[in-house]
Amino acid sequence: xxxxxxxxxxxxxxxxxxxxxxxxxxxxxxxxxxxxxxxxxxxxxxxxxxxxxxxxxxxxxxxxxxxxxxxxxxxxxxxxxxxxxxxxxxxxxxxxxxxxxxxxxxxxxxxxxxxxxxxxxxxxxxxxxxxxxxxxxxxxxxxxxxxxxxxxxxxxxxxxxxxxxxxxxxxxxxxxxxxxxxxxxxxxxxxxxxxxxxxxxxxxxxxxxxxxxxxxxxxxxxxxxxxxxxxxxxxxxxxxxxxxxxxxxxxxxxxxxxxxxxxxxxxxxxxxxxxxxxxxxxxxxxxxxxxxxxxxxxxxxxxxxxxxxxxxxxxxxxxxxxxxxxxxxxxxxxxxxxxxxxxxxxxxxxxxxxxxxxxxxxxxxxxxxxxxxxxxxxxxxxxxxxxxxxxxxxxxxxxxxxxxxxxxxxxxxxxxxxxxxxxxxxxxxxxxxxxxxxxxxxxxxxxxxxxxxxxxxxxxxxxxxxxxxxxxxxxxxxxxxxxxxxxxxxxxxxxxxxxxxxxxxxxxxxxxxxxxxxxxxxxxxxxxxxxxxxxxxxxxxxxxxxxxxxxxxxxxxxxxxxxxxxxxxxxxxxx
Amino acid sequence: xxxxxxxxxxxxxxxxxxxxxxxxxxxxxxxxxxxxxxxxxxxxxxxxxxxxxxxxxxxxxxxxxxxxxxxxxxxxxxxxxxxxxxxxxxxxxxxxxxxxxxxxxxxxxxxxxxxxxxxxxxxxxxxxxxxxxxxxxxxxxxxxxxxxxxxxxxxxxxxxxxxxxxxxxxxxxxxxxxxxxxxxxxxxxxxxxxxxxxxxxxxxxxxxxxxxxxxxxxxxxxxxxxxxxxxxxxxxxxxxxxxxxxxxxxxxxxxxxxxxxxxxxxxxxxxxxxxxxxxxxxxxxxxxxxxxxxxxxxxxxxxxxxxxxxxxxxxxxxxxxxxx
Numbered sequence: 001x002x003x004x005x006x007x008x009x010x011x012x013x014x015x016x017x018x019x020x021x022x023x024x025x026x027x028x029x030x031x032x033x034x035x036x037x038x039x040x041x042x043x044x045x046x047x048x049x050x051x052x053x054x055x056x057x058x059x060x061x062x063x064x065x066x067x068x069x070x071x072x073x074x075x076x077x078x079x080x081x082x083x084x085x086x087x088x089x090x091x092x093x094x095x096x097x098x099x100x101x102x103x104x105x106x107x108x109x110x111x112x113x114x115x116x117x118x119x120x121x122x123x124x125x126x127x128x129x130x131x132x133x134x135x136x137x138x139x140x141x142x143x144x145x146x147x148x149x150x151x152x153x154x155x156x157x158x159x160x161x162x163x164x165x166x167x168x169x170x171x172x173x174x175x176x177x178x179x180x181x182x183x184x185x186x187x188x189x190x191x192x193x194x195x196x197x198x199x200x201x202x203x204x205x206x207x208x209x210x211x212x213x214x215x216x217x218x219x220x221x222x223x224x225x226x227x228x229x230x231x232x233x234x235x236x237x238x239x240x241x242x243x244x245x246x247x248x249x250x251x252x253x254x255x256x257x258x259x260x261x262x263x264x265x266x267x268x269x270x271x272x273x274x275x276x277x278x279x280x281x282x283x284x285x286x287x288x289x290x291x292x293x294x295x296x297x298x299x300x301x302x303x304x305x306x307x308x309x310x311x312x313x314x315x316x317x318x319x320x321x322x323x324x325x326x327x328x329x330x331x332x333x334x335x336x337x338x339x340x341x342x343x344x345x346x347x348x349x350x351x352x353x354x355x356x357x358x359x360x361x362x363x364x365x366x367x368x369x370x371x372x373x374x375x376x377x378x379x380x381x382x383x384x385x386x387x388x389x390x391x392x393x394x395x396x397x398x399x400x401x402x403x404x405x406x407x408x409x410x411x412x413x414x415x416x417x418x419x420x421x422x423x424x425x426x427x428x429x430x431x432x433x434x435x436x437x438x439x440x441x442x443x444x445x446x447x448x449x450x451x452x453x454x455x456x457x458x459x460x461x462x463x464x465x466x467x468x469x470x471x472x473x474x475x476x477x478x479x480x481x482x483x484x485x486x487x488x489x490x491x492x493x494x495x496x497x498x499x500x501x502x503x504x505x506x507x508x509x510x511x512x513x514x515x516x517x518x519x520x521x522x523x524x525x526x527x528x529x530x531x532x533x534x535x536x537x538x539x540x541x542x543x544x545x546x547x548x549x550x551x552x553x554x555x556x557x558x559x560x561x562x563x564x565x566x567x568x569x570x571x572x573x574x575x
Numbered sequence: 576x577x578x579x580x581x582x583x584x585x586x587x588x589x590x591x592x593x594x595x596x597x598x599x600x601x602x603x604x605x606x607x608x609x610x611x612x613x614x615x616x617x618x619x620x621x622x623x624x625x626x627x628x629x630x631x632x633x634x635x636x637x638x639x640x641x642x643x644x645x646x647x648x649x650x651x652x653x654x655x656x657x658x659x660x661x662x663x664x665x666x667x668x669x670x671x672x673x674x675x676x677x678x679x680x681x682x683x684x685x686x687x688x689x690x691x692x693x694x695x696x697x698x699x700x701x702x703x704x705x706x707x708x709x710x711x712x713x714x715x716x717x718x719x720x721x722x723x724x725x726x727x728x729x730x731x732x733x734x735x736x737x738x739x740x741x742x743x744x745x746x747x748x749x750x751x752x753x754x755x756x757x758x759x760x761x762x763x764x765x766x767x768x769x770x771x772x773x774x775x776x777x778x779x780x781x782x783x784x785x786x787x788x789x790x791x792x793x794x795x796x797x798x799x800x801x802x803x804x805x806x807x808x809x810x811x812x813x814x815x816x817x818x819x820x821x822x823x824x825x826x827x828x829x830x831x832x833x834x835x836x837x838x839x840x841x842x843x844x845x846x847x848x849x850x851x852x853x854x855x856x857x858x859x860x861x862x863x864x865x866x867x868x869x870x871x872x873x874x875x876x877x878x879x880x881x882x883x884x885x886x887x888x889x890x891x892x893x894x895x896x897x898x899x
Contacts, residue, residue: 056841057851061658070613073658143621143628145613162620215659233658234670234843261841268728437607437856444616457614476615 033241034250043562047573048254051275056260059234063214065197066133069146074258075237079222080199081247083111084192086552088542106187106495111180120244125223127174132203135167155183186493190463225251225557234260249558273571276534280527285346302548306526307458308358313519316451317479328516330384332374334424335417344416350522355513358523363464363505370513378424385425393426402453405436414454448478464505465492471517479517484508533566587873594869603635609655609856652859663863674832674844680764681829685771693779715773721835724766763840771825778821782814815886823879827871
């Protein structure tokens, strides 16, 4: 073969290679770490990074709700699967457990793990990991901050938390590698709902390295969709898709990246396409107006009920002047909720509240039967205050409404509530925005040092036992009503008769509203603004015809991805 | 001189002791505690265990004495609120360099530009140059740094995408690492430097104007000295004393970080952690940072006093002034 021919063949081969190689790479880049083809409208795998802004002011100390609920770092709880999760319609669906059933007496729940689940170090995920995690939480030596969740619910839980019995005696036991048995002190129908948050720690890692093993990439293991690979305190955190994950939410995303910054910068960062999502709490009323008036932004604003959060005012009802129900009711009827929602908060992100349970929450007052009890009626409010011995506010002590370190998104609504009461009843109310720890210290002290305050609460699980449990005498408020306590206690343990159970909760809530345990101001409508190129399960409509990331639907981590339309935007991926 | 410095260093120990005492007792008197988070609080048993674990179950006086003993062994305790509960000294050593980088660049920019502006304004006083410098200085003093930072972010980061677009809003320093010369430092340093630069410019102008109007300058001119000789040999030297008095104490502030700058630009530095530690009642971290800042202030004042003697030979440390 002549030299010319050799050269010709060489160039032809080179040309063929140059044509084929990019094609092969493109094919590889359209496959995820599990070997699955990406959705047709997805961006290449190298662009499947999901970036979020983490709150630098609350940097957290743990990546697991098993260690602390309130000290979690951005991107926590992705390293294991809870036994159950919620779907887009807030129905409980299998998580790490493929099924569960209660015993006939309603006292024992048996959960069956999906077979074949493994940790990233290759060891199997077993029921003993869940058992070790619950024992860790119940052990008073670990000072867990969410023990109230199962007090009076899981057998021996309260006793273990109080140090009266060892944590090994709680009613949460591994029967074999794939079976967990939870025994409750009394029948408790919503027990499975309470197990949603808790992705397990690995028993072996917990014993070998302690509860902080997740913070160090060298010791971190995961049985969940992601694996933590980098973490610099106060700077950034990086997870990659866990290649050994076999669970129910295999991520299409390749990477999760969190930057610690100022939440107030979220919207600017979002507009700069630096992060994929911004939550409602970081958006002002003006931002929302812009969003609603922009066709692209409004199409990507996905409102949800969130955690059914209610803002409300609270009292020390054990001492004057709020030990008089007439005074409390006068204050409640002096709050112009409709005006505040319309003019201060914005009707797109809140509803006026006349009771504690938000519309749509189980046992909530969807018929509006409680509306008139605390509804705005200034004349009636004045009359009530006069009956209580303070005609036209005369002789009423000056008050301070204490807030819990509220930011610009929430503080104005409480300012407006104070102004509404003050102007209607002619009483002097100043507003003081306290530092968080001082506020909570005052609220939880017994006797409380918080005479008059404002706060919010959202659900921890989808059942009235959770929300109304806040108001029982062992809850956080200085309000006591024995009838309310009895109704809630009876409903909590009622098995089989859903109607009766709902009715008991409704009766209890009526007492809460009539006796004015609190003044209910507004129910928040949560929501997130997503980039147009965040596609997948959050775009699917639920039973109410709403898209969005519904509370508790952490299956979405397996359903969202970066769309190919990301190429139309100037993002860090394309720069 | 050596004796004076040793005496000052010994007195600094007492200053630190006083600072530690005041802050320790004040900190513990504030309502709430390190575990005041959460919607329903800890159980009493859990709270008791936490107190025992971190030594907060003992009377405050006893804790104070224990703390002082530990500090003498350079043991400042473990952080309550930083992930992994690292020793606070270890954490400070990790995050301070980030703040130091920004602080040192800021000192460089603020002092060089401030001095240049002040001297130029004094030399061309009552001219348009003087007016411009006065205007810029007034703006620098009156505009809060967080306003300037927000403007800068909006104009240069978001609108124009200066430097490396997409990095100004979140964690500008994070993505590039802490490179010594990085565009990422540009906006934080300029924002941070504007205030001190304005103060420096104003004081420099005032000092130089006073010096230039002094009789000995008129004498120097009458003797036929060149302007350069007059400025460097007489004006500059005599103008330095009031400047040193006012300007050097700004350095500890710049080296220990600004909350606003660090929060707005997402810089994971000391200033931000200081505020976080106060809100989370991270007692060991608060104490260590307060002592660090107090130490820096003490050392700065010592350096300032020593510098006086270098600038003005008539001044002798220890309060004696040599007659001219």
